[in-house]
Amino acid sequence: MRTFDFDLFVIGGGSGGVRAARMAAQQGARVGLAEAAELGGTCVNVGCIPKKLYSYAAGYAESFEEAAGYGWKLPEAPQFDWAYLKTQRAKEIARLNGVYASLLKNSGVQLIAGWAQLVDAHTVEVDGKRHTARHLLVATGGTPFVPEIPGREHIATSDAMFDLEPFPKRLLVVGGGYIACEFASIFNGLGSKVTQLHRRAHLLTGFDDDVRQFVANEMGKAGVEVRLNIEATSVARGPHGLVVTLARGQQIEADTVLFATGRVPNTQGLGLEAAGVALDERGAIAVDANYRSSVPSIYAVGDVSTRVQLTPVALAEAMVVVDALFGKGQRSLDYEYIPTAVFTHPNIGTCGYTEIDARARFGEVAVFSSEFKSLRHTLSGRTERTFMKLVVQKATDRVVGLHMVGADAGEIVQGFAVAMRAGATKALFDSTVGIHPTAAEEFVTMREPMPG
Numbered sequence: 001m002r003t004f005d006f007d008l009f010v011i012g013g014g015s016g017g018v019r020a021a022r023m024a025a026q027q028g029a030r031v032g033l034a035e036a037a038e039l040g041g042t043c044v045n046v047g048c049i050p051k052k053l054y055s056y057a058a059g060y061a062e063s064f065e066e067a068a069g070y071g072w073k074l075p076e077a078p079q080f081d082w083a084y085l086k087t088q089r090a091k092e093i094a095r096l097n098g099v100y101a102s103l104l105k106n107s108g109v110q111l112i113a114g115w116a117q118l119v120d121a122h123t124v125e126v127d128g129k130r131h132t133a134r135h136l137l138v139a140t141g142g143t144p145f146v147p148e149i150p151g152r153e154h155i156a157t158s159d160a161m162f163d164l165e166p167f168p169k170r171l172l173v174v175g176g177g178y179i180a181c182e183f184a185s186i187f188n189g190l191g192s193k194v195t196q197l198h199r200r201a202h203l204l205t206g207f208d209d210d211v212r213q214f215v216a217n218e219m220g221k222a223g224v225e226v227r228l229n230i231e232a233t234s235v236a237r238g239p240h241g242l243v244v245t246l247a248r249g250q251q252i253e254a255d256t257v258l259f260a261t262g263r264v265p266n267t268q269g270l271g272l273e274a275a276g277v278a279l280d281e282r283g284a285i286a287v288d289a290n291y292r293s294s295v296p297s298i299y300a301v302g303d304v305s306t307r308v309q310l311t312p313v314a315l316a317e318a319m320v321v322v323d324a325l326f327g328k329g330q331r332s333l334d335y336e337y338i339p340t341a342v343f344t345h346p347n348i349g350t351c352g353y354t355e356i357d358a359r360a361r362f363g364e365v366a367v368f369s370s371e372f373k374s375l376r377h378t379l380s381g382r383t384e385r386t387f388m389k390l391v392v393q394k395a396t397d398r399v400v401g402l403h404m405v406g407a408d409a410g411e412i413v414q415g416f417a418v419a420m421r422a423g424a425t426k427a428l429f430d431s432t433v434g435i436h437p438t439a440a441e442e443f444v445t446m447r448e449p450m451p452g
Helices: 015-026 041-046 048-070 082-107 158-163 178-190 209-222 311-326 355-362 409-421 426-431 440-444
Strands: 006-011 031-035 110-113 116-120 123-126 129-138 142-144 170-174 193-198 225-228 232-238 241-246 251-254 256-259 263-265 298-300 340-342 348-352 365-372 386-393 399-405
Touching: 006 015, 006 116, 006 311, 015 031, 015 041, 015 082, 015 311, 041 048, 041 082, 041 158, 048 082, 048 178, 082 110, 082 158, 129 311, 158 178, 170 178, 170 241, 170 251, 178 193, 178 209, 178 340, 193 251, 209 225, 209 348, 209 355, 209 386, 209 399, 232 256, 241 256, 340 409, 348 409, 355 365, 355 386, 355 399, 386 426, 386 440, 399 409, 409 440, 426 440
Parallel strands: 006 031, 006 129, 031 110, 129 298, 170 193, 170 256, 193 225
Antiparallel strands: 116 123, 123 129, 142 263, 232 241, 241 251, 340 348, 348 399, 365 386, 386 399
């Protein structure tokens, strides 16, 4: 019987890879993990965590503006220190990198610094040294996609946005997904003049139509110039900044041009072809229901594979793989009713089906919605409004879609996601006593469905 250096070798030290390595080691497996960059992957280093920190920073500008309505007199206009924010963020990310390293070390995982490449179904090479393993797990995540247009060397991606120098007084964001919308909101709040271009008629493809329209309107009210049905065709450096030419011939000048036009699986240079690992049409590792690739000994989880691109999903997938290989094989992951949030200003929180998808899946549905000014803004002087929506399957009365645009939407929707996973009906929502006065209580007080 062949002997191996490791029971499991993980390629990639992001959220999914670290979770798999640590949990497998705790089950007694001999585990190695290779990572060429800082531990934590996109989420910790250039994604979820720093983005949320910067979103908090942008939120203070709104709070300063609102304070006067509540009797607070600031002695002078607040001043924003971009360099200080970057320094503080870097310290926190370095701390988290250390936490990840400690978790791996204390679990008994052998951490190998360097770029790993597959040699065959059981062998990985890192900086010239080969390691063998009974099972291999690829968890290398995704990377920003930039189209091949003239001047692409002048384009920034989301990875670079946290350390821009100098702070962009004029920011052009190209894209309409959640990353584009979040950075547009963040830098608008921090003081940039932000223009956002999107080639489609609405932002946030895949979200509920009412949510898409509502958040675009709120972002516009907050100062983001949202321009739809328009495409950028080239970028060039001019005497006063970057000049972006649009498909119709117009030009826009900016200090920084961010292309947030999607992410692609990070599969380049991994030796997947040599090992016989099949990719799908998007270039992602094709996996079966058990996250196994076309090579039985090689697995893949997270954004590098064919599933939902969310950090908590990668963590959950990693747990399924570890349980299958080293546990009881009883764990599974249901992709229905996975909640998610978009940290625009205001936030978006959503769980379940959009209205259109619910009608296609369940047939007849009842729709309940509410739009209002939150209590906070009755004195703040701001015009921001909140939107909530429930989609209910008529045949069962089950709530199959829950959507919100408003302050702390992610925090609110997380709790309701538990109820939706449990199959909560609209009658159960109606019988639940609300917490007053909160925005969240609106979800249990909507009584009249929309016509149609």
